[in-house]
Amino acid sequence: MKNRNLFPLERNRYYHGKMLTARDFETEQNYYNNKRRLINRCVLGAGVICGLGVYRNDDTSLSIETGLALDYDGREIAVTSPIIRKLQMIEGFETLVGHEQAYLCLEYDELLREPMNNIGAADSESQQFNKIEESFRLYLDPNQPDINTLFGEGGRNNVQTLYQGQGVSIYEVVPAIALAGQEFTAEYVVLKGAGLPPLSFTYTYESDTIRKEEGGTIQILFNEDKNSDQEIYRVGYTLKAAALADMQVPFGKGKGIFSLGMGDLRDQLELPLKHEIYLAGSPAKYEQMVEVHLSNLEKQLSGGDTPIYLARLDYISAGSTHILRKVNPLPFGQRITGIGGGQERKVSGNPSWQELLQNVTTNVEILKYWQKPEVKVRYSAPKKALNFHFGVPSSEAYDYATSSGIVEIPLSGAIRVNARFTSEEVPHNLGLGHVSLNFAVEFGSDESKKLLFGNGEVFKMKEVPKVEVAGILYPENGTFRIGIRCLDHVEGHLLKIRWFAYKVTRDTAELRAKDVVSIKITPDIHKMKVLERMHFEAAVGGTADKGVTWSVKDADGGKMDQSGLYQAPSIPGTFEIVAASTADPEIKTSAFVIVEE
Structure with missing residues (x-):
């Protein structure tokens, strides 16, 4: 569902006589969808669950594997068939001009299916759609993503851009909370364009609260291997927090000096030290701060507009043509690897699940609408592979033949209260067998005809005839009879009864095969x-x-x-x-x- 508002969590309350409308059925769907998506987002997180690998076929086209992902609203994105696309066939291709890099993005989308005629609606709303297909949107975006959403983990990390330009982006990711007197890891993320020379940088700053070695000066060094063909690096450096218990302290003081070298390029910047870090005095306090203060619902549900970045594309532009140089899958590591993003604990002597399971595949089979759903799981120990097979019944649909007409029933006698009158057998023209019938009493002037469905005593208006209508169907004859009972005196010498008949003629399989x-x-x-x-x-x-x-x-x-x-x-x-x-x-x-x- 495209509606991203999960709250309030409201469900229908049923009672005898409740009239159900489209709004009530939508409430029913929304409740269960929103609960599932809330759990998806808060427990599992966002990212690729399986598959969705991106590969370069040639200079102008890509292949994308089948797979499953969760977006930042907890919605499932399923790609059930392999995709081959030329760049110019992908949405956003026109935005690539003037850039050398772009991201292949995946988003949840919905498509309206099965157009139908809405008989009871106004002309402007006469066409409706019977189904909503949960699909996806694939597009290209040359703009830089929101790094706070990608690396901030809902406020658990502080993120700062150290350098951006010349085809290079460098980010610093440090935790918002550390244990006083203990070591922690600061991560530096390096993204560089294809074909650029080896890169190196130093980042130096003073701090009274953080240590790398003895002394108050911290220096971060990075030197790219000349033989490496990587363009994306995530490098961790071990730092140590000062023994200051239960207080918020600045990460550094003054300004940091950032120096970059790449080929003939030399650049140096002075950067403000924006981060602050909370130093917890005990493990219990640390857990309390991480699990309570930094894990409120608002932060857990943040990042709703962020797509899944399937790949970063490096290309060369020649007019309106773009030639792919390299494809870097999942440049920001958006992959769900554990419950809540937590670390898996390995018991000594036992293999971890990563060692036992190296490949997960899924396939979906569409069953007949009358078959039961099925799930089969098969594990291959030699291949260390797990396969999920899902059997999903198709939705049941029908095609209807319809017919209608008017029957005039004469009224006789002077006293008509509780009098009963019936028609002769009337052919409904839909053939033999069972049909559904509806009856309405026609009343009003020639200029303003009205139809009464049901019992006329419900309405206390004088013009409404106080009658009750019923019918008997004769399936073997293809006919029916109409009977009326006068609940009060009825004026006139006859009543006009308009009848409506419909019959199911074809089911889903036949519709799909023939239409x-x-x-x-x-x-x-x-x-x-x-x-x-x-x-x-x-x-x-x-x-x-x-x-x-x-x-x-x-x-x-x-x-x-x-x-x-x-x-x-x-x-x-x-x-x-x-x-x-x-x-x-x-x-x-x-x-x-x-x-x-």
């Missing part, structure tokens, strides 16, 4: 050599016309004949093959070929 044109190409992803040939097949469903028109989307992407025979071009790359239905040319699907030398 929705679909195309599936086999294979959907294929690797091949330059000038190699490959035959593709297209299976068309939902129409008697099984023909397709083949084409290659890229001008230099090879040749394709109408039998499905494809010949790769003489140059490597990722190319898109398109099959369009001849019954409905708007229905298309794609396959991708990765051509290698």
